Amino acid sequence: MEMTMRWYGSKYDTVTLQQIRQVPGVTGVISTLYDTTPGEVWQPEAIRALKKEIEDAGLNLSGIESVNVCDSIKVADKDRDLYIDNYIKTLENLGKEDIHMVCYNFMPVFDWTRTELARVRADGSTVLAYNQKAIDAIDPNDLAASMDKMSGGTVLPGWEPERMAKVQELFEMYKDTDGEKLFENLVYFLKAIMPVCNKYDIKMAIHPDDPAWSVFGLTRIINSEENILRLMKAVDDVHNGVTFCSGSYGTNLENDLPHMIRVLEGRIHFAHVRNLHFNDTSRENYDFEEACHISADGNFDMYEIVRALYETGFDGPIRPDHGRMIWGEKAMPGYGLYDRALGATYIQGLWEAIEKNAKRG
């Protein structure tokens, strides 16, 4: 594995490459061209400039999170093939710059969904949180507006104001796309991009739906062991792979995370490792918050998660995921430096112990 951190680019991120470089063991960042819109072709010069900036700081550009898939491809409208061609061109441009891992998701309308971006915990840290009652009480339009307010002026990935301004239109666009159709459209997209992925050895890594169930009546399809295995079989090519995000699959406590990692052996190309703390698991008041990374603070056995990655020979980039906001830091919710640095160090501690134990036999 290679320990990495997500970085949004110097124009958007409050964390600098120089700071990331000082986090023990972190050798790469996962980045994106944040100012591109889904559907547009990423230009070689822009990719090269991003890569150069990162390498000049002594880090690797270890993969892209994300190259977003536009809605036309997801709903299969008349422009789908044109946008798939654009996506292929982007992949080609990334491949030529020696980039071999691309994370993406196939969620309709909303990317990840939370109801609070700064819930205060007992120790005074703040975290992202999800409460079902709060979701049930608002309509999506209000949610977009309240997320915008809660973000404190930063632009949340997947919740860009321009996109949220036309949320009604987006709902309309998806009204005939049920789970089966969305799955078919995903398979169509993957089959179309596999040749370019094979040519440049680009490993596609689909991010699971977050949370792992349908929100606001919109279908979601990448949320369980059964569904992700179905996708792996539908396009049975190593370049059709997975971002294993423990915090997203883990929103549904029925998902056995270490077991899922084991059955996905060889197909996990990117790992997001974080813990969740559940306050209520009843259907009506389902409530969780994003804990710090250590097992003791949440509901997941982080040792078993990292052990499953180690034992299945995972060798892709791994990153701590959302962190708490601590020590007075002001940053994009979930993406401060301090708690993610602690997470990165903790995961490496687990990894070292597991590896040494395994080698001792």
Ligand SMILES: [Mn+2]
């Ligand atoms: Mn994730």
